[in-house]
Amino acid sequence: MLMTKFKAAAAALAFAAAPAAADVDLQFYFPVAVGGAAADTIEELTAQYVAENEGVNIEAIYAGSYQDTVAKALTAARGGNAPQLSVILSVDMFTLLDEDLIMPFDDFATSEEDKAWLNSFYPAFMENSQTGGKTYGIPFQRSTPVLYWNKEAFKAAGLDPETPPATWDEMVEMGKKLTLKDDAGNVTQWGVRIPSSGFPYWLFQGLTTENGAILANADGNEVSFDDPKVVEALDYLVDLSKEHKVMAPGIIEWGATPKAFFEGQTAMMWTSTGNLTNVRKNAPFDFGVAMLPANKRRGAPTGGGNFFLFKGASDEQAKAAFDFVKWISGPEQSAKWTIATGYVAPRPETWETETMKAYAAEFPPVLVARDQLEHAVAELSTYENQRVTRIFNDALAAAITGQKTSEEALKEAQAKADAILQDYR
Amino acid sequence: MTADRILNTAGAWALALIWVLPLAYAIWTAVHPAAYEARFDLFAPLTLENFIKAWNAAPFGRYFLNTFVLVTVILAGQIVLCTFAAYAFARYQFPGRGVLFGLVLLQLLIMPDILIVENYKAIRLLDLVDTIPAIALPYIASGFGIFLLRQTFMSVPKELEEAAQVEGMSTLGILVKVYMPLAIPTYLAYGLVSVSHHWNNFLWPLIITNSVETRPVTVGLSIFSAIDSGVEWSVINAATLMTSGPLLLAFLLFQRQFVQSFMRAGIK
Numbered sequence: 001m002l003m004t005k006f007k008a009a010a011a012a013l014a015f016a017a018a019p020a021a022a023d024v025d026l027q028f029y030f031p032v033a034v035g036g037a038a039a040d041t042i043e044e045l046t047a048q049y050v051a052e053n054e055g056v057n058i059e060a061i062y063a064g065s066y067q068d069t070v071a072k073a074l075t076a077a078r079g080g081n082a083p084q085l086s087v088i089l090s091v092d093m094f095t096l097l098d099e100d101l102i103m104p105f106d107d108f109a110t111s112e113e114d115k116a117w118l119n120s121f122y123p124a125f126m127e128n129s130q131t132g133g134k135t136y137g138i139p140f141q142r143s144t145p146v147l148y149w150n151k152e153a154f155k156a157a158g159l160d161p162e163t164p165p166a167t168w169d170e171m172v173e174m175g176k177k178l179t180l181k182d183d184a185g186n187v188t189q190w191g192v193r194i195p196s197s198g199f200p201y202w203l204f205q206g207l208t209t210e211n212g213a214i215l216a217n218a219d220g221n222e223v224s225f226d227d228p229k230v231v232e233a234l235d236y237l238v239d240l241s242k243e244h245k246v247m248a249p250g251i252i253e254w255g256a257t258p259k260a261f262f263e264g265q266t267a268m269m270w271t272s273t274g275n276l277t278n279v280r281k282n283a284p285f286d287f288g289v290a291m292l293p294a295n296k297r298r299g300a301p302t303g304g305g306n307f308f309l310f311k312g313a314s315d316e317q318a319k320a321a322f323d324f325v326k327w328i329s330g331p332e333q334s335a336k337w338t339i340a341t342g343y344v345a346p347r348p349e350t351w352e353t354e355t356m357k358a359y360a361a362e363f364p365p366v367l368v369a370r371d372q373l374e375h376a377v378a379e380l381s382t383y384e385n386q387r388v389t390r391i392f393n394d395a396l397a398a399a400i401t402g403q404k405t406s407e408e409a410l411k412e413a414q415a416k417a418d419a420i421l422q423d424y425r
Numbered sequence: 426m427t428a429d430r431i432l433n434t435a436g437a438w439a440l441a442l443i444w445v446l447p448l449a450y451a452i453w454t455a456v457h458p459a460a461y462e463a464r465f466d467l468f469a470p471l472t473l474e475n476f477i478k479a480w481n482a483a484p485f486g487r488y489f490l491n492t493f494v495l496v497t498v499i500l501a502g503q504i505v506l507c508t509f510a511a512y513a514f515a516r517y518q519f520p521g522r523g524v525l526f527g528l529v530l531l532q533l534l535i536m537p538d539i540l541i542v543e544n545y546k547a548i549r550l551l552d553l554v555d556t557i558p559a560i561a562l563p564y565i566a567s568g569f570g571i572f573l574l575r576q577t578f579m580s581v582p583k584e585l586e587e588a589a590q591v592e593g594m595s596t597l598g599i600l601v602k603v604y605m606p607l608a609i610p611t612y613l614a615y616g617l618v619s620v621s622h623h624w625n626n627f628l629w630p631l632i633i634t635n636s637v638e639t640r641p642v643t644v645g646l647s648i649f650s651a652i653d654s655g656v657e658w659s660v661i662n663a664a665t666l667m668t669s670g671p672l673l674l675a676f677l678l679f680q681r682q683f684v685q686s687f688m689r690a691g692i693k
Contacts, residue, residue: 065647065650081545081554
């Protein structure tokens with residue numbers, strides 16, 4: 001609705017100011033993974049840009065979930081009607097490259113200023129955005145997992161409510177104190193909850209990184225699923241339920257996790273920073289946010305979506321798209337986006353703005369995710385990404401449900417992934 | 426009552442309960458505040474807030490109109506095309522009839538999702554991207570509809586057609602006045618299947634449309650699946666009830682006709 005009104009207004013304006021140069025029309029697909037209001041924010045920002053830049057029309061098109069968006073973009077591109085811009089999961093970079101659909105941003109960064117801008121993002125976010133020395137993705141809606149803890153539950157268990165677990169061992173110890181049972185022996189409150197439904201690899205990558213393993217190489221054609229450090233990490237995850245009994249057994253639902261936290265069914269949870277605003281609004285108790293606990297090191301994956309520039313755009317279109325991405329990643333725009341959604345602003349400059357400083361002063365937990373970035377690594381991403389992560393997810397599920405040992409499951413996954421990635425080496 | 430009968434009744438009740446449970450849960454969460462999503466309390470406060478929130482999250486008024494137009498266009502197109510095709514296959518002898526009918530049946534074996542890219546190319550060639558006809562076109566020549574109507578038409582006694590011919594009725598007249606009225610149960614059953622399928626269709630409409638003016642309710646519904654920020658079951662269920670409401674209502678109103686026509690048309 002907004003866009004239509006806006007286009008009409010822009011058209012009227014252009015008509016009045018004729019003869020202006022020919023208008024550049026852009027299509028821009030975006031997914032929404034944090035609730036309806038995010039779509040409005042993107043449309044508002046786009047409308048603002050169009051208002052400020054005469055001669056450019058941008059149609060911001062909501063394209064469903066991340067999976068829907070990539071399906072829509074791939075279909076449209078194969079049908080000869082690619083959008084000029086799209087926000088797609090950063091891990092889909094190799095898939096898009098394999099399909100020969102995207103262009104590097106470097107080609108359009110001509111001025112010194114543009115080049116400086118390309119280098120102004122947090123390096124952790126760029127790991128998933130660059131390959132072969134070229135930048136194919138510009139971070140936009142990016143996140144990272146963090147640990148949320150219930151301060152009241154900590155107090156009730158005789159723990160210091162201001163100190164979250166800093167290491168794996170501490171998480172187990174605290175978890176044991178936090179796991180409560182009723183008279184019949186049923187658990188009423190678990191110590192910790194690390195969801196494992198849907199895409200277990202993401203949170204699990206927190207554990208592997210902390211244990212010093214890197215799951216995939218930067219070229220996206222080599223994985224190390226059967227690395228002993230990965231096996232050890234999986235053993236730790238399985239033992240949280242099996243050995244230490246501080247986490248519910250079996251597959252833990254991702255979507256129901258915040259709810260379980262609010263209801264006091266778990267004292268700690270691991271989930272995305274994208275949940276921060278939700279937790280702040282709905283947790284009926286005082287809560288804290290911390291970096292994931294360390295083992296050999298601190299660590300976490302990054303996650304979320306990047307801007308991609310699609311082939312098939314004319315020179316003017318590509319330049320306009322580049323300019324738009326540069327504008328929307330600007331400090332004020334990006335601050336607005338971060339505050340509206342909880343995603344981590346991808347450039348240090350944003351955190352220097354008064355808007356962001358005021359927000360962080362009022363709500364310090366937003367800084368945790370940013371500070372964790374220096375320990376963060378690229379999210380698991382390879383060629384044939386959907387298939388490879390699926391294999392890995394299945395292996396994790398098999399170990400979590402006790403069908404296979406960690407080592408067996410991961411060895412098999414490695415063999416299957418190797419068979420697929422062979423062609424890309 | 427015999428033991429057999431008691432067992433039957435108990436089984437039917439058990440199945441009905443299992444079937445109705447998700448719906449009951451959806452209604453329960455939709456009319457109560459979010460705090461009661463996972464807690465059952467008979468005296469929990471009732472609220473319509475979830476519906477208001479859901480309604481305002483997307484331009485649902487427009488989406489409903491689009492969906493309504495969409496399912497009507499598809500059904501109308503299907504009825505016209507399938508009737509003619511089915512009549513030809515049922516009553517005319519022409520060379521290649523068997524092969525052609527085989528091709529129509531082949532369509533039943535192909536998942537429409539496989540053809541998405543080809544369909545997109547065709548729609549783009551016709552310059553119809555982002556229109557309601559674009560969503561409808563790939564589904565109008567329905568193999569299932571042709572097959573179903575052909576079977577029904579073949580069961581119509583030839584004598585009726587001959588009697589009409591003797592009275593001097595045209596071929597079109599025979600089709601409209603003799604065959605179609607006798608196939609009403611089939612049309613009803615097929616209509617229900619078609620309308621509910623296209624009411625619920627999501628991927629193709631999402632891919633082929635870009636603007637609020639053309640998108641159906643399912644696309645509006647999808648913005649509630651917010652995996653990054655935790656799912657709000659109360660709002661999602663309110664939205665689900667809202668979007669499936671018209672279908673549910675229509676089914677309850679015409680339940681008797683539907684059940685009978687399914688039995689006559691032999692769709693299970």
